[in-house]
Amino acid sequence: MALYDALFSQLDVMSSQLLVTDNDFKNADYRVQLGQIVNSLIALRSIPIFNENDAISTRTAPYEVLKRPLQSDKGVEDVCIG
Secondary structure, X not given: OHHHHHHHHHOOOEEEEEEEOHHHHHOHHHHXXXXXXXXXXXXXXXXXXXXXXXXXXXXXXXXXXXXEEOOOOXXXXXXXXX
């Protein structure tokens, strides 16, 4: 995250780290709340950076979120991007 902070600060832009796990995306209410958080951060002119919370993640291979296989072992990026 320090790298993001350093790079974005050169552009006078703030960034915020959101620690999530694949289980966070399985709960519809949490997905709505997460969307609201992202919209609030953007309104505050802060770029949300999604990172997997490895400390509490229980994910094991094969990786699946929202009933579809993920394209990488870092799964969170797959859900957020596409």
